[in-house]
Amino acid sequence: MVQSLIRSQLRLGLVVTAGFMASLLVCWALVRWVxxxxxxxxxxxxxxxxxxxxxxxxxxxxxxxxxxRAATKNEDQYRDLVEEK
Incomplete structure (x- = not known):
């Protein structure tokens, strides 16, 4: 279960990083091509x-x-799974 939490947190970090980079790329494209x-x-x-x-x-x-916000949600879901057992 810990591996699952680690994978979900890593995936979340990569998604947020990709979104941040994409938004900066849009800002750069606006400056460059408009x-x-x-x-x-x-x-x-x-x-x-x-x-x-x-x-x-x-x-x-x-x-x-x-x-x-999303990391807290992931950790809460993990905590709920651990407490059920």
Whole structure:
């Protein structure tokens, strides 16, 4: 059963990492291939700088929150299985 928990936590970590990397890739693609976006300025700062420099932090926070929530669910399910026996 412990191996099952380890596998599920590893799978969860890989899924969250893949999602985080995909979201950063989308941000990069927006900066790279949407020329209109590169011309925008917000308070004098180029929008791509804000997106890549500041916009990544909410993505990190959301990924971390989702990971902790799912990991807790996995551990609760494991605990329920152990307590039944």
């Amino acid at each position: 020329p209109l976006f590169t011309d925008w300025r917000i308070l004098g700062v180029p929008a791509p700088w804000l997106l890549l420099g500041v916009g990544a932090y909410p993505i990190i926070g959301i990924c971390a929150w989702l990971y902790v």
